Amino acid sequence: MNHDKMTNISAKRGFLWPSFEIYSGVSGFTDYGPLGASLKNNIMQKWRKQYVSGEGFYEIEGPTVMPKEVLKASGHVDNFTDPMTKCEECGEVFRADHIIEEVIGEDVESLENEELDSIVIENNIVCPECGGKLANIWNYNLMFKTMIGAKGDKVGYMRPETAQGIFILFKRLERFFRGKLPFGVVQLGKAYRNEISPRQGVIRLREFTQAEAEIFLNPKDKTTPKFKQIENEILYLSSQEVQETNGEPLKITAKEAVDKGIVANEMLVYQLYLAKKFLNEIGIPDEVLRFRQHLAGEMAHYALDCWDVECLTDKYGWVEIIGIADRGDYDLTSHTEFSNDELNVFIEYDQPKLVKKTVVKPNLSKFGPVFKGDSPKVKQAIEQADADEIIKALEDNGKYVIELDKTYEVPEELLIVEEVEEEISGEKIVPHVIEPSFGIDRIVYSVLLHSFKDGQKDYFKFAGEVAPVQVGVYPLVNKEGPREIAEDITNKLRLEGYTVEHEVTGTIGKRYARADEIGVPLAITVDFDTLDDEKVTIRNRDSEKQERIAIDEINSYLEEYYK
RNA sequence: GCAGUUGUGGUAUAGUCUGGUUAUUACUUGGGCCUUCCAAGCCUACAACCCGGGUUCGAAUCCCGGCAACUGCACCA
Numbered sequence A: 001m002n003h004d005k006m007t008n009i010s011a012k013r014g015f016l017w018p019s020f021e022i023y024s025g026v027s028g029f030t031d032y033g034p035l036g037a038s039l040k041n042n043i044m045q046k047w048r049k050q051y052v053s054g055e056g057f058y059e060i061e062g063p064t065v066m067p068k069e070v071l072k073a074s075g076h077v078d079n080f081t082d083p084m085t086k087c088e089e090c091g092e093v094f095r096a097d098h099i100i101e102e103v104i105g106e107d108v109e110s111l112e113n114e115e116l117d118s119i120v121i122e123n124n125i126v127c128p129e130c131g132g133k134l135a136n137i138w139n140y141n142l143m144f145k146t147m148i149g150a151k152g153d154k155v156g157y158m159r160p161e162t163a164q165g166i167f168i169l170f171k172r173l174e175r176f177f178r179g180k181l182p183f184g185v186v187q188l189g190k191a192y193r194n195e196i197s198p199r200q201g202v203i204r205l206r207e208f209t210q211a212e213a214e215i216f217l218n219p220k221d222k223t224t225p226k227f228k229q230i231e232n233e234i235l236y237l238s239s240q241e242v243q244e245t246n247g248e249p250l251k252i253t254a255k256e257a258v259d260k261g262i263v264a265n266e267m268l269v270y271q272l273y274l275a276k277k278f279l280n281e282i283g284i285p286d287e288v289l290r291f292r293q294h295l296a297g298e299m300a301h302y303a304l305d306c307w308d309v310e311c312l313t314d315k316y317g318w319v320e321i322i323g324i325a326d327r328g329d330y331d332l333t334s335h336t337e338f339s340n341d342e343l344n345v346f347i348e349y350d351q352p353k354l355v356k357k358t359v360v361k362p363n364l365s366k367f368g369p370v371f372k373g374d375s376p377k378v379k380q381a382i383e384q385a386d387a388d389e390i391i392k393a394l395e396d397n398g399k400y401v402i403e404l405d406k407t408y409e410v411p412e413e414l415l416i417v418e419e420v421e422e423e424i425s426g427e428k429i430v431p432h433v434i435e436p437s438f439g440i441d442r443i444v445y446s447v448l449l450h451s452f453k454d455g456q457k458d459y460f461k462f463a464g465e466v467a468p469v470q471v472g473v474y475p476l477v478n479k480e481g482p483r484e485i486a487e488d489i490t491n492k493l494r495l496e497g498y499t500v501e502h503e504v505t506g507t508i509g510k511r512y513a514r515a516d517e518i519g520v521p522l523a524i525t526v527d528f529d530t531l532d533d534e535k536v537t538i539r540n541r542d543s544e545k546q547e548r549i550a551i552d553e554i555n556s557y558l559e560e561y562y563k
Numbered sequence B: 001g002c003a004g005u006u007g008u009g010g011u012a013u014a015g016u017c018u019g020g021u022u023a024u025u026a027c028u029u030g031g032g033c034c035u036u037c038c039a040a041g042c043c044u045a046c047a048a049c050c051c052g053g054g055u056u057c058g059a060a061u062c063c064c065g066g067c068a069a070c071u072g073c074a075c076c077a
Helices: A003-012 A034-053 A068-074 A096-104 A113-122 A163-167 A170-176 A240-244 A254-259 A266-281 A330-339 A364-384 A387-397 A440-451 A482-496 A508-517 A528-533 A551-562
Strands: A016-018 A030-032 A065-067 A081-086 A093-095 A138-141 A145-148 A154-158 A183-192 A207-217 A234-238 A250-253 A289-293 A305-313 A317-326 A345-362 A399-403 A407-411 A415-429 A432-439 A471-475 A500-502 A522-526 A535-540 A546-550
Touching (some): A003 A016, A034 A207, A034 A266, A065 A068, A065 A145, A068 A163, A081 A113, A096 A113, A163 A170, A163 A207, A163 A330, A163 A432, A240 A289, A266 A305, A305 A440, A317 A440, A364 A399, A387 A399, A482 A500, A482 A522, A528 A535, A535 A551
Parallel strands (some): A234 A289, A471 A500
Antiparallel strands (some): A065 A154, A081 A138, A207 A432, A345 A415, A535 A546
16 A cells, blocks of 8 residues: 555556646646546446446436536535635635634534524624624525526536435436336436535545445345355444454354344345446455444444445555445325425235224214315314324314314314224335445555555556557567567457557566556466467566467456456 | 635646747657667657736736645634
8 A cells, every 4th residue: 555656556557537637737637547537437347347337226326416406405415514714804704613613622523503693692702803893693504506508697616426316306206117116227427515625635535436326125124035055144343332342343144244234134135246246347445345333423324234344554644435324205295295296105915904994074064064165174074183083182172173264163063973994905115225335446546556566667557448558569579570469359359349559669677567557467478489389478467477379269258357 | 615735738847036039858649660568768749827807018927816736724514
């Protein structure tokens, strides 16, 4: 692990570059150079392979600009904020809660802005810079705000996460999956947060890439048939208890984790396992990973359970790269409330249920003459009221009293009390959501950091599946004969879909060294012997071993290596 | 966001304090020669004073502002 050396080479060889560099840059943004973009794409493709083809989830793609309504419902408009104030004299802007805390020495985090304003006035808090008067406190929202359309009255925001784009499609998706739970939907894409002061390079960006899966399941059944296959896999888990007692991570099987109630349910454990598998396969080993359960105070209020996957770095310590949460029905319920669309699933019972119940309904022929024009609203109130409550009122007083715009007394003879038997074939439930959320940029960084080897030579030992360049082809000497054969091999491999580096100049050692640096796993050299025996030398980056194979066998050799 | 430090070719640097020649050196990179397996050698070329303003006859050098990076503090739903 060597952040400094790694970032140096990653910039030199075209992985990560600071954005807008020729205009002196803007922090919180990064460019992926040619190899970085390729590495990132490979990682995202691998992610799709695991979650879309592997798990049978489907990918959607929504807009990155969202109307205010969506983010109002999700809570981002109101809660994704910091309180700010501005000096009316010198124009300086401050975090209001910080200034206040400095003066009065108390935690004011949970207070409303109006309360903060009055604290400012009561304590005569002024601008720390010039002593000027402070303006009323407003919320600085971490979302990028924009206008939709020319009139400018439609407020939009750049999405702060990709997840909301899935939740708001729920009705369509539920139809697409024909109402069968569980089903999974993923979205990969950019998300935006206008951080006040990002300063950890690619670890904290204002524009970043997420890969999120939303798994909708029945709250009463959070099992998964796939669990059987992985129940004996070992996981290293830092549960709340482990953290509170500063203990060692638990080394337990997936099954034990569920049975002992350390992780809330089967599906959640299964997702932890999938995350681990993914990271291992792209070159991040278990030794630098930890699975950390959110502490009680850390967890969002609606979350039923939440685990972070963190990756060890030399520069930033443990960095959160994945969050896996059971979000309950929070998102769908909230969007149901704000949109007035019912975001739920009808679950049919195995057997229809016969339910006996007592209903109270108005006797309409007597109702009209008594209540006249008011009868529709009294009728409605009766229908909405709890039947048992009405019956009790009738038993006690012989009448039921309704408080609307005025008080209505409904005598017993205007009501019909009936025993009815209803057949109920199922129920509407709001699915729960388990959400694995991957920070792709942080994962790319982690892959770079942990693939990087320094020593005699510095190089990226990328896992074959994510290596940006898969094979180098070099004529040993740039002379007629080997040159043409090498060109021919390169062209054929490119047609096969491989990313090939073709290089004719420089000593062979230098070309190997350069290929090693960017993590090309295999190199093919063509020499004069090739003209006679139609064989080439194939060199392995990691072992530096060479073997001689026939040109005809190159394809199957690569297929075997990269399968 | 606050405080301190820093900003010279692609990279690493000299020069800045004490203003004055064509801005130093090495590596890298492009072209050529040579070269039959791990950064060799030779020739040659490209290439920089973070941006803006000020002081001055003259600014990489002094002053002011901005931007960025680093360190510490704060923030991180």
